[in-house]
Each structure stands twice: as structure tokens, then as C-alpha cells.
Amino acid sequence: MNNIKILKALLFIGAAYFFMVGCAHFMEWKIPGLYVYFNVPSLAYQDKIISLLAFGWAGFFYASFLSPTKNLIKSILFIGALAIILLTVINVTTDFKSLGRAIDPRWFHLETAVLFLYWLSLVKALTGAIL
Numbered sequence: 001m002n003n004i005k006i007l008k009a010l011l012f013i014g015a016a017y018f019f020m021v022g023c024a025h026f027m028e029w030k031i032p033g034l035y036v037y038f039n040v041p042s043l044a045y046q047d048k049i050i051s052l053l054a055f056g057w058a059g060f061f062y063a064s065f066l067s068p069t070k071n072l073i074k075s076i077l078f079i080g081a082l083a084i085i086l087l088t089v090i091n092v093t094t095d096f097k098s099l100g101r102a103i104d105p106r107w108f109h110l111e112t113a114v115l116f117l118y119w120l121s122l123v124k125a126l127t128g129a130i131l
Helices: 003-027 044-066 070-093 106-129
Strands: none
Touching: 003 044, 003 070, 003 106, 044 070, 070 106
16 A cells, blocks of 8 residues: 555544544543543533534544645644643643542553554654655
8 A cells, every 4th residue: 555545544544533532522422542531520511622622633634634735734743743742741740540539540641652653653654645
């Protein structure tokens, strides 16, 4: 499979993933992987805001899938890197135990690591396809 096909497949996967994240947050279905902090208390309005933002991300990924342009994909990569950094900061600095004794932050680190691996895959595909 050539690099542009790999890149487009990864962008489509990203669009589908963020669409599912948006649906899960909108419906308040705390599904691990679609909710990074799936066992942390949240309020309905917070979930609706997150769903709106996730649907926006899905739109950017889908637009890039339809027509992969260098600047749009670079923006996705930059914002994705920032999101991974901020999730890592949240994971390291938040006292999750104070929110609930059953909360195990190792799951949050794992989910952030999976997102980072996906991001790395996008970077690799982008460098071979467009840059």
C-alpha cells in the first residue's frame, strides 16, 4: 500500500474515532477508549461540550481524508501533539484518587499512549505522502 493510501486510511480511522467519541460523550456512555477519563465523575454539560469538540475533530479528519492537503494535516498533527501533551499533564498532575478510590490512572496513561502511537503513525504516513 502506498503512503497516500495509508495516510488516507489513518485519516478515515481518525474521523470515525472522533465521531464515536462525540457520540459517546453526547449520550454519556462512558466507554473506555472513547472516554479517556471513563471512570471519573463528569457533568452532562461537560460531556456535551466535549462531544461538540470531538465532532469538530471528526470533521477535520474527514475533510483531510477526502482531500489530504499539507496545511490541514499539519494543523491536525500540531493540535494532536498539543492534545497528547495536555492529556499527559492532566494524567500526571491530577489526584484522581480524591475523585474516587476505584479510579486507576494507569488506564488514562494507556489510552494516551495509544493516541500517541496513532499520532506517530500519522506523522510517518504524512512524511512519506505529502511533505
